[in-house]
Amino acid sequence: MITYTGKTVFNGIAIGKIAVFKKKDKQVKRHHIEDTDKEWMRFNKAKDAAIEQLKNLYDKAVAEVGSDGAAIFEVHQMMLEDMDYLDSVKNIIDTQSVNAEYAVAVTADNFYHIFASMEDAYMKERAADVKDISERVLTILSGEVSDNVLTKEPSIILADDLAPSETVQLDKSKVLAFVTVHGSTNSHTAILARTMNIPALINVLMEDYEELNGKLAIVDGFTGTLYIDPDQSTYENMKEKQEDDRKKKELLKELKDKENITIDGQRIDLFANIGSTGDLASVIQNDAGGIGLFRSEFLYLEKDHYPTEEEQFKAYKMVAENMAGKKVIIRTLDIGADKQVDYFNLEREENPAMGYRAIRICLDRTEIFKTQLRALLRASAYGNLAVMYPMIISLEEVLEVKKIVEEVKRELDAEKLPYKNIEQGIMIETPGAALISDILAQEVDFFSIGTNDLTQYTLAIDRQNTKLEKHYDPHHPAILRFIKMIADNAHQAGIWVGICGELAADSSLTETFLKMKIDELSVSPSYIYPLRKKIRETDVSKL
Structure with missing residues (x-):
C-alpha cells in the first residue's frame, strides 16, 4: 500500500x-502564410466557434452545479474577446506571416508566464485559464474532436x-x-x-x-x-x-420540517445563499427557512449588457413566488474586486478589494442602481422580499441609499405600479462599519455580517493569496469580538442580525453564535441539515 x-x-x-x-499534447508547427488576412479570418472563425462551445458549457454547468460554479465559462468567453489577447495573435500572424495555430500557441505561452509571475493569487489562477481557452481554439483549428x-x-x-x-x-x-x-x-x-x-x-x-x-x-x-x-x-x-x-x-434528512431550536428553547433561522434562480431546487430540497443572500451580481455577470428592469424583475419575482412567503433577502449589485464585468468599463486597480466596488458603484452610477431597485420593489408585491446593501462604511451612505429608495417609490406610485414597504438592511463587512454599528442600527431593519471580507479587512490579509493561508484565521479573537459587538448593538436597537459569510457554516462556532444571540445563519443549502442537527443538540444555558 x-x-x-x-x-x-x-x-x-x-x-x-x-x-x-x-x-493531448498539441504539437504546433510553424508554417509560412502568404495571405495573412485570410489566416486572421480563419482564427476568428475558430474563436467564434470556441465562444459558442463555452456558451453551451455554461448552460450545462448551470444545470449541474448552479450559476456560481458556471461563472468561469463566462470569464473564458470574455478572455477570448480580450483585445490584448486578440492583438497579440493578429500581430504575430501579420508581422511573421505565420499560421494561426502558431500565433495562438505563442500568445498563450506569453500570457501564461505573465499571469503566473503575478503576486496576486487570483491573477495567478488566470494563467491556467489562458491555457484552457487557447487549447480550445487550437483544437478547433486542427479539426480535432474533444473526447x-x-x-x-x-x-x-x-x-x-x-x-x-x-x-x-x-x-x-x-x-x-x-x-x-x-x-x-x-x-x-x-x-x-x-x-x-x-x-x-x-x-x-x-x-x-x-x-x-x-x-x-x-x-x-x-x-x-x-x-x-x-x-x-x-x-x-x-x-x-x-x-x-x-x-x-x-x-439528517429526518430533520426535514423540524424547527431550528435548541434544547432550552432558543430559536435561530437557517437560510440559504444562492446565486441564481437555478439554485432554488437545492434550497427547497434542503428545507431552508428562506434565502438569506441572493447574490444579484450574477444577473450582471451572466450577460453582455446591463440587465434590464424587466429581466431583473422576472428573476426576483420567480424567487419570491417559489419561496411561497418565506423571506428572500436580495443583496444589491456587488460588482468589483474579483467580480469584473466588461461592459461596466471599470479601470484596473492596484488594490481592487479596497477599491471601486459594490455600493460605491451604485451611489456613483445611480441609474444602474435605480433600475435594480425598481425591479426589486416591483417583485416585492409577489412575496416576502427584503433588500440589503453591501460594503457600507458610513451613516451618510445609508441615508443616501434610503433617499434614492424613496425616489424610486414615488416613481412607482406615479406609474401606479404595486410594491411593498420591504425591510432594508446592510452588510457589516468592514471594521469601520462594525465600530459604528450602534449608529447604523438606528437607520436599518437588520444587519447581515459578511465574515469573509470582515476577516480579510480586519487581519489585513488577501483571502485569495495562497501564501497567506496559514495566517488567515476567521476564528481570530478580533473577528469574534466584532461579531459580538455587532450583535449587541443590533439587539439594543431592536433589529435582528444574521451571518451570511463562510463562518456561518462553521459548526465549531455554532454554539458561540447561539450564545451571542445571532438571529439567523445563511449558508450553502447543503449545510442546512448538519447545522439544524447541531442546533437541536445544543443547550445554550449549559454553555
Whole structure:
C-alpha cells in the first residue's frame, strides 16, 4: 500500500479504480502564410466557434452545479474577446506571416508566464485559464474532436491538474472523486468540485502518477489522504467510514420540517445563499427557512449588457413566488474586486478589494442602481422580499441609499405600479462599519455580517493569496469580538442580525453564535441539515 497526502477540497470517501486524465499534447508547427488576412479570418472563425462551445458549457454547468460554479465559462468567453489577447495573435500572424495555430500557441505561452509571475493569487489562477481557452481554439483549428470519455465505469479521476472546462465536461455518473497533483483551493475547478459534492484532493505531490492508471485507490476527503492498493485492513476501515458517512446524511434528512431550536428553547433561522434562480431546487430540497443572500451580481455577470428592469424583475419575482412567503433577502449589485464585468468599463486597480466596488458603484452610477431597485420593489408585491446593501462604511451612505429608495417609490406610485414597504438592511463587512454599528442600527431593519471580507479587512490579509493561508484565521479573537459587538448593538436597537459569510457554516462556532444571540445563519443549502442537527443538540444555558 502506498499513501499520499494533499489538501481537501471537498470531504467524503471514494473507493474505486484510478482513471488517469491525460491532456493531448498539441504539437504546433510553424508554417509560412502568404495571405495573412485570410489566416486572421480563419482564427476568428475558430474563436467564434470556441465562444459558442463555452456558451453551451455554461448552460450545462448551470444545470449541474448552479450559476456560481458556471461563472468561469463566462470569464473564458470574455478572455477570448480580450483585445490584448486578440492583438497579440493578429500581430504575430501579420508581422511573421505565420499560421494561426502558431500565433495562438505563442500568445498563450506569453500570457501564461505573465499571469503566473503575478503576486496576486487570483491573477495567478488566470494563467491556467489562458491555457484552457487557447487549447480550445487550437483544437478547433486542427479539426480535432474533444473526447472526454475516460472510462466506462465509475472511477477516481487522477490528473496533473484539471481545467474548469475539462471538469464540467466529464460524465458525472462516472466520477467518484477528483485528485490532482497541482491546483489551488481557490481555483474554479475546486469550486466546481465542491458544488458537485464530489470528494476532491489537490496538491497530492507524486511522481510518475500516470503509472497508477487502473489501480484500486481510496480517497479520504476527511483527512486529505489517497491510498493506492490499500491493504485489507485499510479497505475495510474505509468502507465502514464511507457507510457511516452515508448513514449520517440519510439520518439528517429526518430533520426535514423540524424547527431550528435548541434544547432550552432558543430559536435561530437557517437560510440559504444562492446565486441564481437555478439554485432554488437545492434550497427547497434542503428545507431552508428562506434565502438569506441572493447574490444579484450574477444577473450582471451572466450577460453582455446591463440587465434590464424587466429581466431583473422576472428573476426576483420567480424567487419570491417559489419561496411561497418565506423571506428572500436580495443583496444589491456587488460588482468589483474579483467580480469584473466588461461592459461596466471599470479601470484596473492596484488594490481592487479596497477599491471601486459594490455600493460605491451604485451611489456613483445611480441609474444602474435605480433600475435594480425598481425591479426589486416591483417583485416585492409577489412575496416576502427584503433588500440589503453591501460594503457600507458610513451613516451618510445609508441615508443616501434610503433617499434614492424613496425616489424610486414615488416613481412607482406615479406609474401606479404595486410594491411593498420591504425591510432594508446592510452588510457589516468592514471594521469601520462594525465600530459604528450602534449608529447604523438606528437607520436599518437588520444587519447581515459578511465574515469573509470582515476577516480579510480586519487581519489585513488577501483571502485569495495562497501564501497567506496559514495566517488567515476567521476564528481570530478580533473577528469574534466584532461579531459580538455587532450583535449587541443590533439587539439594543431592536433589529435582528444574521451571518451570511463562510463562518456561518462553521459548526465549531455554532454554539458561540447561539450564545451571542445571532438571529439567523445563511449558508450553502447543503449545510442546512448538519447545522439544524447541531442546533437541536445544543443547550445554550449549559454553555
